[in-house]
Amino acid sequence: MPRHAVPTPPTTVLYIKHMVCARGIRVVRRELEQLGLQVLDVRLGAATVVGAAGDLNWAAIRQALGAAQFALLESFHQTLLERVDAAVQKLLRQAEPCPRHRAFGAAVAAELALPYSQLNAAYTRLSGGRTVAAFIVHQRLLYAQELLATSPLGVSAVARRLGYSSLAHFSGQFRRLTRCSPSAYRKRGAQVQFPAPRPPQIMQAEGSQV
Known part of the structure; x- marks a missing residue:
């Protein structure tokens, strides 16, 4: 049978x-x-x-x-942005050191079980032009501000903790976003306020899929 x-x-x-x-x-x-x-x-x-x-x-x-x-x-559009944010926060705060720049995006994609190119294309479209890499840099520097203000780690240790192989690169990115060097930020008792991150604008796209 x-x-x-x-x-x-x-x-x-x-x-x-x-x-x-x-x-x-x-x-x-x-x-x-x-x-x-x-x-x-x-x-x-x-x-x-x-x-x-x-x-x-x-x-x-x-x-x-x-x-x-x-x-x-x-909402599909909301879920993708939220899942990327959750994956970035997990990798930032649980991995020591967290992945370096090129590996970070791949690690986020692995958390979401998606190819990086596919994830980045969908995220960029839905967030109004912001790439996954740009979002990672912003969140990495926000966490750097938190560590400098609340932890005993020095500037070099914070840079290493966040996956920077070059202290100059870390300091340059931090200064561009805050108009203040990491060491000055630490010495001034975190009186310098970090720009509030703007949530990505969700671009409604018919039939958007990852």
Whole structure:
């Protein structure tokens, strides 16, 4: 008798905000499983569950994630920007030292399981022209400000911690953005205020896909 192939059950990807570490991944998996969902995979910013989107109890999912201090994202454009930000923050704060410049973008793409060229093209389009590399530099320097203001690390140690092989390169980038050298910033007790990062403007593009 001929064997009939078992149909593959439909799956749905949930995009989730505020997942920035391994603990967040564990908590999200637990919350979804407690709802009776079969969780196939959880990675930074996303979880894959068995079931068609139309069959899921979205209100219950939204409520459970909200109670655990997460937020369900329901726009593709928003999810990509949020997932890139979460991956950058994870790599900045958990890797010592964090990846160097060329490797950083590849590491972000690996976190999102996407080819870097594809990720960068989609991110640039959705953010209004800002590349992934430019966003990484900005976030790296924001974290440099935080370390200089709140940690005992010296300027050279901060540069190494953030993946800079050249102190001159680090100082030049820091000065261009703040109009202040890292050493002067530290000596002045962090009185110099860093420019507030402008969130990327989401460009609505019909049929945008990564």
